Amino acid sequence: MDNFSRTQITRKAVVPTRGGVVAAAHRRAAEVGAAVLEAGGDAVDAAVAVSFAIGVVEPWMSGPAAGGAMVLWRAAEGRARVVDYGMRAPMALDPADYPLAGGTVTNELFPWPRVVADRNVQGATAVAVPGVVAGMGLAHAEYGRLPWGDLLAPAVRLAQEGLLTDWVSALLTAAVARSLAADPDAARTFLDDGTWPIVGFWTAVGERHLDQRAMAATLEALARRGAREFYEGDVARALVADLRRKGSVMTEADLAGYRARIVDAQPVPYRAGRIHVAPGLTGGPTLAQALGLLESELVPARGPPGVASYVAYARALDRAFAARLAGSGDAPGDAAGLREAEHAPSCTTHFCIVDRRGNMCSVTQTLLSLFGSRTVSPATGLLLNNGIMWFDPEPGKPNSLGPGKRCLGNFCPVIGDDGDGRRFALGASGGRRIIGAVLQIASFMIDHGLTLEESFHQPRIDMSGAGRATADRTLPPPVLDALATIFPTTITARTGYPYAFACPSAVLRDGELNMGCTEIMSPWGDAVAEGAQPG
Numbered sequence: 062m063d064n065f066s067r068t069q070i071t072r073k074a075v076v077p078t079r080g081g082v083v084a085a086a087h088r089r090a091a092e093v094g095a096a097v098l099e100a101g102g103d104a105v106d107a108a109v110a111v112s113f114a115i116g117v118v119e120p121w122m123s124g125p126a127a128g129g130a131m132v133l134w135r136a137a138e139g140r141a142r143v144v145d146y147g148m149r150a151p152m153a154l155d156p157a158d159y160p161l162a163g164g165t166v167t168n169e170l171f172p173w174p175r176v177v178a179d180r181n182v183q184g185a186t187a188v189a190v191p192g193v194v195a196g197m198g199l200a201h202a203e204y205g206r207l208p209w210g211d212l213l214a215p216a217v218r219l220a221q222e223g224l225l226t227d228w229v230s231a232l233l234t235a236a237v238a239r240s241l242a243a244d245p246d247a248a249r250t251f252l253d254d255g256t257w258p259i260v261g262f263w264t265a266v267g268e269r270h271l272d273q274r275a276m277a278a279t280l281e282a283l284a285r286r287g288a289r290e291f292y293e294g295d296v297a298r299a300l301v302a303d304l305r306r307k308g309s310v311m312t313e314a315d316l317a318g319y320r321a322r323i324v325d326a327q328p329v330p331y332r333a334g335r336i337h338v339a340p341g342l343t344g345g346p347t348l349a350q351a352l353g354l355l356e357s358e359l360v361p362a363r364g365p366p367g368v369a370s371y372v373a374y375a376r377a378l379d380r381a382f383a384a385r386l387a388g389s390g391d392a393p394g395d396a397a398g399l400r401e402a403e404h405a406p407s408c409t410t411h412f413c414i415v416d417r418r419g420n421m422c423s424v425t426q427t428l429l430s431l432f433g434s435r436t437v438s439p440a441t442g443l444l445l446n447n448g449i450m451w452f453d454p455e456p457g458k459p460n461s462l463g464p465g466k467r468c469l470g471n472f473c474p475v476i477g478d479d480g481d482g483r484r485f486a487l488g489a490s491g492g493r494r495i496i497g498a499v500l501q502i503a504s505f506m507i508d509h510g511l512t513l514e515e516s517f518h519q520p521r522i523d524m525s526g527a528g529r530a531t532a533d534r535t536l537p538p539p540v541l542d543a544l545a546t547i548f549p550t551t552i553t554a555r556t557g558y559p560y561a562f563a564c565p566s567a568v569l570r571d572g573e574l575n576m577g578c579t580e581i582m583s584p585w586g587d588a589v590a591e592g593a594q595p596g
Contacts, residue, residue, distance in 0.1 A: 146196025189448025198288025275442025
């Protein structure tokens with residue numbers, strides 16, 4: 062039972078264009094990327110600009126203090142590569158500083174054993190070494206066409222203006238207001254009188270903005286001095302000083318030693334096409350396994366997927382996640398005994414770009430939890446990640462807390478083609494629900510021949526561990542009945558808040574026509590074409 066309308070219909074339009082397209086979780090960030098494409102930049106230039114802009118307008122999901130990965134496609138080379146900029150634990154991290162308190166963490170991404178004072182979840186002790194700035198710097202150095210400073214300039218302007226608050230920002234802030242209030246700098250940034258979310262009354266027509274001037278100054282320094290400023294310059298020193306003042310063991314050497322890397326994408330043959338995933342400590346290997354299972358269990362058929370397809374999705378994902386939860390981590394053999402929460406607030410951002418030459422980027426970035434560590438560095442104005450929560454606080458396991466270890470993420474950006482001329486960049490936010498969303502949308506297009514618009518409006522299921530399914534209530538009754546006979550199944554509404562399913566974004570190129578779409582229930586997400594007027 063729920064309280065939601067049974068007659069309301071929500072749709073987003075997909076408009077083909079010969080120009081480039083940016084699909085992002087926030088319209089204003091997408092407009093920044095589209096303007097870069099119009100100015101002569103390619104997909105990577107636009108990705109750099111969007112990365113920094115979206116950290117301003119969606120600061121609780123991403124930002125310079127986050128980590129992530131980019132899968133990019135170079136049309137002239139016919140090659141997919143990955144920029145890996147995941148987070149790491151500080152070298153001085155001592156697992157003994159995270160003693161177990163008894164019980165289990167609730168209302169977070171992973172139901173780990175609880176740590177005393179939640180030191181692995183919030184506060185400076187939960188912050189891992191960030192990778193976004195290094196990742197974008199490396200991508201720009203390798204593939205960028207426009208000047209670095211020009212690409213960061215829109216984010217500087219957005220931060221100087223400050224995020225316009227509305228009911229979306231108010232809901233998200235209210236979800237963690239108690240935690241934000243524990244950090245004076247976070248409270249000053251996001252809360253009114255240290256208690257309530259900053260938002261206009263009744264409507265946003267009164268235009269209340271967050272004060273992001275300190276963040277603007279940091280972005281301006283990065284624009285002038287380059288990406289290494291974040292790791293070796295005044296910004297690095299100020300960030301470390303704030304972190305250590307609040308209890309972190311992170312050092313300037315941790316930042317100075319951080320490097321992003323570019324590696325080849327892992328190609329996964331699927332039907333007549335191929336899907337390129339990020340290898341290593343991402344959701345890519347799990348998606349690859351699920352695709353292999355799906356290819357043998359699902360019989361392609363033109364038109365909307367039916368009972369057999371959804372049962373195949375559930376079975377493939379269930380088996381792939383069983384393997385993932387038993388064996389992923391930064392350790393020899395990659396066997397982690399990883400445990401993850403069934404549901405948690407969406408806490409990541411994803412955006413996709415295609416330029417008029419057919420180059421593509423699929424980019425996922427995350428602070429991990431919603432609002433990360435709920436801690437702000439006052440000198441830099443940055444909301445900080447809680448990447449340490451990716452590690453199991455119980456000792457003696459490959460994915461247990463440890464100094465300098467790489468964090469294991471669920472992000473799953475991909476670039477694929479259907480073998481019939483259509484190429485797409487796709488990904489999502491939403492924790493471990495990401496992998497299933499990417500699998501299903503790719504299958505909708507490849508196995509069932511759906512358009513991009515049809516694929517994003519098609520109901521989905523989630524099957525991301527613990528042998529349980531979550532199904533969109535608008536699925537036909539035979540599908541729901543079939544799922545329930547195989548797995549314990551929860552039927553739920555696809556709403557704008559909270560999200561029961563992942564929030565995908567994608568772009569697609571068909572011949573010389575480009576198009577994009579974002580999660581239909583997201584009020585902020587949008588696809589913006591090159592040459593479109595902002596507003």
